[in-house]
Amino acid sequence: EAGVTQSPTHLIKTRGQQATLRCSPISGHTSVYWYQQALGLGLQFLLWYDEGEERNRGNFPPRFSGRQFPNYSSELNVNALELEDSALYLCASSLLQGLMDEQYFGPGTRLTVT
Amino acid sequence: GESVGLHLPTLSVQEGDNSIINCAYSNSASDYFIWYKQESGKGPQFIIDIRSNMDKRQGQRVTVLLNKTVKHLSLQIAATQPGDSAVYFCAVVTGTASKLTFGTGTRLQVTL
Numbered sequence: 126e127a128g129v130t131q132s133p134t135h136l137i138k139t140r141g142q143q144a145t146l147r148c149s150p151i152s153g154h155t156s157v158y159w160y161q162q163a164l165g166l167g168l169q170f171l172l173w174y175d176e177g178e179e180r181n182r183g184n185f186p187p188r189f190s191g192r193q194f195p196n197y198s199s200e201l202n203v204n205a206l207e208l209e210d211s212a213l214y215l216c217a218s219s220l221l222q223g224l225m226d227e228q229y230f231g232p233g234t235r236l237t238v239t
Numbered sequence: 240g241e242s243v244g245l246h247l248p249t250l251s252v253q254e255g256d257n258s259i260i261n262c263a264y265s266n267s268a269s270d271y272f273i274w275y276k277q278e279s280g281k282g283p284q285f286i287i288d289i290r291s292n293m294d295k296r297q298g299q300r301v302t303v304l305l306n307k308t309v310k311h312l313s314l315q316i317a318a319t320q321p322g323d324s325a326v327y328f329c330a331v332v333t334g335t336a337s338k339l340t341f342g343t344g345t346r347l348q349v350t351l
Contacts, residue, residue: 129282160341167328168283168341181338215282224332224339225271225290230282 129231146201150218157199160215249346258316262329262342271332
């Protein structure tokens with residue numbers, strides 16, 4: 126069974142541009158989560174999607190947004206990129222609705238903003 | 240604790256010894272707790288979880304202890320091996336608030 130996949134692996138953008146990151150959950154999983162992990166730091170919760178709806182978001186500005194498609198894959202969009210947006214963006218999926226379930230993480234997308 | 244964005248503390252352990260990694264949380268309504276392991280260049284990987292109606296749960300070489308009185312969670316790794324070297328994160332879920340918070344993480348270094 127394929128795990129969570131993310132694309133691209135690496136993304137280089139300049140300040141002010143927009144970035145789009147993609148995630149495909151494990152087959153059968155309906156919940157998708159996005160996290161930001163700055164270099165050497167912990168994970169910060171960004172967004173949680175389930176059944177196509179945004180269920181919760183972390184303490185991030187509105188220029189961080191996303192969506193979940195009918196096939197449960199998800200997209201994270203970051204507008205007006207700033208240097209401090211440089212980080213590893215991790216996507217995770219879970220089988221059960223809600224947060225009370227093990228999350229399976231993808232390998233991440235490394236976003237570099239110059 | 241549950242706050243994120245702080246630099247990771249490090250725990251250095253000799254191969255074969257037991258490791259104990261700690262996590263403190265702040266919300267007494269938190270009801271689900273998970274430990275994740277993150278190796279360099281990879282996403283976090285589930286290790287073990289525990290719900291608030293338990294105070295101990297054991298897996299293969301790992302034990303999680305939950306003390307709700309002092310809001311403290313620990314991960315014990317028995318007979319630590321070089322392959323255990325990684326960053327370990329606790330995650331705390333408050334189901335009623337649909338809130339999940341990751342701890343700051345601890346870098347475990349296993350010395351030979």
